[in-house]
Amino acid sequence: QDKTIKIGALFPMSGPGSYFGTQDKQGVELALEQINQTGVNGYKFAVHYEDSACSPLPATQAAKRLIEQFKPDVIIGEECSDATLAVMPIVEQAKVPLLNAGSSSIKITQPGNPWTFRIMPNEVMQGINLAENAYRRMNARRAVLLFENTNAGIGNAQVFKENFTRLGGKVLAEIGFGRDVNDFTAIATRVAGLGEVDVIPTYTLEGQGLKITQALAQAGVTKGGGGNAIQIGTIWLPFGFEQKAGKAALGYIRIVQFDPTDARPVARNFVSAFKAKYNTEPTHLNAHAYDQIMLIADVVKRGGKDPETIREGLAATKNYSGVTGSVEFDKNNQNVKMDTIHYMETKPDMSWVSLKWN
Amino acid sequence: MSETVFAQQWLGKATSSRARFLGYLTAVAVIVTLPLVFNDTYWRTNLTVCAINVLLAIGLDFILGYAGQLNLGHSAFYGLGAYVSTLLIVKLAVPFWLAFVAGVAFAGLAGTFLSLFAVRLRGHYLAIASLGFAVIVHQILLNWISLTQGPLGIYGIAPPPALVVDGTVIADFRNLTAFFYLVAGFALLSFLLLSQLVRSPVGETLTAIREDEVSAASLGINAAAWKVFAFGVGSAIAGAAGCFYASFVGTLVPDAFFITEAFNILAMVIVGGMGTLIGPVFGAVLLTILPEVLRGLGDLRLVVYGAALTFVVLFIPGGMAQAANAVGERLWRRRSA
């Protein structure tokens, strides 16, 4: 028989946002390949991609086109919070569940939308955790916030600030910058002029992140450059970042949700399959996309077969264990499990250790 | 050399008023039937986006094609219209149509402000000044977080209130078709008024300024004032487009009004054929629909789009209006021969 579960994928495939889209697609393709070898409950999976361009209007158009022409049973994606937020009313009206991984804005699940689910911890969950660990375990009292001027950058920085100051820490400066900044020497110089700094929470993507880390080291602010400050950060940076950044990354402490050395079989299998297929190390984006498909497969196994039943299945998920951790949704459809959040620290030989702070 | 002018003659001046009347009737008929033909939400969405872009394109054409002011910052007025009206609604609970008027007026005023530069600057200096203006507006929207929410965005913006007469709902703008009728109707009205305006002495005056300001002044034309006027009108129309955009998409982030948007609008005007009003209408429709149609191409979509844009200007340099004109002329000649 040829029953199919149709999955619509809204990924940014053009413009700078395609940074996410390409990696998402890799994860999805891997998952599909694995699932369709056997099928699930007699269902094959088919995915249709639409370029949602990381921007509200194009995302709306893409979502409507998906819904009208492909008629998906479930939609995964957008990475950018603005786009996800713009799409949410549309999926609600069309009654198709949306499974999101990478948008961190709290607004997506507060108040919840019955048709939208998120498996990644949102900005608040990450921020509270990071602030508390910085204050308690790292004994940090003075912080400088560096963040890109985007929804995610500002949102994450705000949450950190609130929680860090609530605990008694002090934020010396909040420095936001556009995505078009290339040279961070001026910013690093300014940070260097602020006196003693303990932690520098940094919220940017890989490209600018590299430049920042190198500039901070060059200015002698961070450990990598002979200073005392430690950069900390959330889920955004991929593995291999420290190799690219070199010595400058020394001492960088950051959260990862996907740990390629994770000993659980599901993670080990994913890593080896991914390397076999693509001949490179997987990133958290790959893993999240993979998990989205695999979670849907799990729901189908539990009886999901159309939008409504898939939505119910998603909501009923209990302790599903994916590559990026466990999944269980609260009443707002936010994943509440944080069990695979790891802290890791970059060592002098550019390897890293997991700090086991959870 | 004077390709656009010939197009103008054929499509503007030389057309009899009866032919124009028929044209408008056709336009109304087309607007009415379109959402009935394209009856899924995706295509109805595209139709509305087309209508919004038509507004943007004719507004820019009035500034660029008629007054000859190379404005690369049209996205700024679009954004200002959107933000001003939305903030009034969201923060001060101002009724939609009042906020609409305020958004239009504010965008118009911003245009007037920019035109103070246009009065003094020549050609490409104005182009970059207007580009700079658009960058500043975008950056202000981005950085004035306490007012605009910056990149955090504004969500859940309501559509215009339903049109209710005597307790019966005539048009509920949550309905895509009704929304399309609203925007398209407004665009048609704007087009009508603009086309009346450019076929009045105002059209000649603006053209004169475009061609040569010194000799325009020798005929008593106050170039500065007319440029201000053109900018004011064109940017106010863009402001209206912005108001519709916000309530249509329901989500407002500054990046929607990045300068690339201004380039898009400019491309619509040029591809359609500037200096005619009808050209930019077709340009807007083409360049809105084209990327959607190209979605099937996947990752190469924008490569093809870029190539298409290049080849359109390469092979129909006077824009679609001129191409239509040429075809029309050929047909006419054949008939009369």
Place this chain on the structure above:
Amino acid sequence: MSATADGAAGEPLLRTQELQKNFGGVKAVSEISFDVPMGAIFAVIGPNGAGKSTLINLISGVYRPDAGSLSFDGVDLSTMPAHLRVRFGIARTFQKIRLFRQLTALDNVIAGFHVHHKIPAWQYLVHGAAFTADRRRCRDQAMQLLEFVGMSGRAHVPAGSLSYGEQRMLELARALATKPRLLLIDEPAAGLNAAEVDGLLDRIRSLRHGGTTVILVEHNMDLVMNVADRIMVMEYGRRLFEGTPAEVQKNPAVIAAYLGGELL
């Protein structure tokens, strides 16, 4: 008040006093004072670079004078912008042709009616009877003006495609469309052959009969000497001489600086 050819009666239409204009170190116009009586044809001649066109530019408002004043029909013009002067009745042509090249000859002339439209504001948006009447009137008058300069056959040719001489005539027609009381013409005969100059001469005379005062800058002495009432000769920005054509032709300084052996 009817205009008289000798212009002796009444106030001068244009009066300039100690006009001065410098460009960097160049004194293009300095200490120029003269009166142009109503209805006169006043010619300004002088060697190349003497400052004649600059003078026209000062009167028409393209430049502001650095010093001195000028008044038109009793109104002080010194700081008035160019476009306003047109409303008072000053029009000009350009020595280096400046037509709207993409517009047809007819549209060029119609553009000249800018200050004379009689259309209620709302009819710009909703064309009514007054609008249609005004349009028709403009068109008819523009055709008449083209006829006047001998170009009715070229009405629908883009100005940029006209020959040099034709463009000169179109410049004149366009300036006349503003219905000037004072017409400033800068080298109207340049590029015309002798026969065509004769036609121009007739036209200028008939303008004067229609009551238009003319300031003429020209190097064609056939035209100047036959049409001008008074002539001012400039050299290096200054006035060298002023008088009737006969006086000018006899003046040795003028002959030495400007005329040469030409007319003797």
Place this chain on the structure above:
Amino acid sequence: MTTTIVLQQAINGIVLGSLYVLVALGLTLIYGVLVQINFAHADFVTLGAFAAYFFMHLVGLGYIPSIAVALIVGAAMGWLINASIFTPLRRKNNELLPLIATIGVSVMMQNLMLAWFGPIPYAFETEFSRHVIRFAGIFVSWQNVIIIVVSALTIALLYVFMKFTFLGKALRAVSQDRETAGLMGINPNFLIMLTFVIASALAGMGGAMLAPVLVLTPFAGTSVIVKAFAIVIIGGFGNVEGTILAGLIVGLIESYTTQFLNPGLIDIVVFALLLLMLAIRPTGLISERREENV
């Protein structure tokens, strides 16, 4: 706030400024001669950066030869695009068509590069970019020193070329009146091609110079182009001296805005300055006199 910091920011600003100037020069040249705003210029910069990257990593001859390769790739691409698109367009005698075509070319090039190189940023390290000179608490990387020196040299060469050589004068003549330039014995098409190729070569070379500084993705050039335009205008279109001055000013504004205000405000400050300057001097900082006798 120490003087060291003020000084350090001055150096940072000068580096940034030189970086922008390197991009702006080609723009000025193309505008100055062809009176064309080239939005695709940024993508030539990106292309140069990638050319240098791949040459260095695949051939392994070091950084300096890769700059030469980037220059050649830029020139070749410039020739190709000029011959296939802009030359036919220029014959149509409408200055806005090439403008739109440059937008089209830009979209095309960006997305082709996206298809080939992918969106994930490349890490381009050279033997110079990790090498830092420190002096009295002040630091600057060798790469940045090279950028400053190369921009200074290029500018000087271009200036001499435009102002003092016959070809330079011929270029300016072509920009003012192509037809009449032909009457003088100047081949306008050749000079136009030459201009475009030189500008593209400059962009390619600029790309190689900037690659270690940029976040190297197919969109890298776009991040500097808008400011390059600001510089071109502040300096006065087609004016080499003005471009240098404007570049340094913008660079300094950028580093001091970062220091004393917030980097988010950089664009606002730069473009507000641009508007202010245009309000006072509508033809740029060092303006050529562009009036005509009417």
Place this chain on the structure above:
Amino acid sequence: MSALLEIAGLELAYGQVAVCRNISLRLDRGEIVALIGANGAGKSTTLRAIAGLLSPRRGTIAFGGRDVTALPSYERSKLGIALVPEGRRVFPFLTVRENLELGGFNSRKDPSTLKRRMERVFAMFPRLSERSSQNAGTLSGGEQQMLALGRAMMSEPQLLCLDEPSLGLAPIIVHDIFQTIRAINAAGTSILLVEQNARHAFETAQRGYVLQTGSVIASGSCATLKRDPRVQEAYLGRTATRR
């Protein structure tokens, strides 16, 4: 004498509109030939075709025995054809000196020759040397005309085509200009002269062609042409006959 310029059956058009049909003319080495005609007759158009600014629809242009019909303007300039175009066309934002230098573009490798020629131009038009570092666009009309002439002389061409060289010049200079033209001619340059001032043209040239609406309607020696009643009526005007 051999023909320097030989034009046969030239048909010229702007777009679709033909403005010259079947123009044939000939100019011998060392000659001054005048081309006269009413406004719009096609004189400037013919000169543009000779200089290579307009390619003919039909017909041939031979220069020095060589067919140059297909050559672009800059190649013709190298062969020794120079044109003083209608409307002066000086480079407005280059200085007077730079304009002149560009006139000598073909001899750019030879600075001393250029210098000598420039001095000659300055001697002829002292006004230009006073204004040598001023932008050409700010010159007065007549000064620009002098510059356009001087610029063409900088190339010391074999054939100098003059489109109304006296336009906008003061009478005293007009007189000199025609002296100069004769002097240039005496020094070996052949001249094709378009001039509205028919009297001057006939005095200066040896032979002439009369153009009317794009065709040659009369030609011959200037002495004969001057007596042609058609020419007298159409181009010499009342003032001429009056005198």
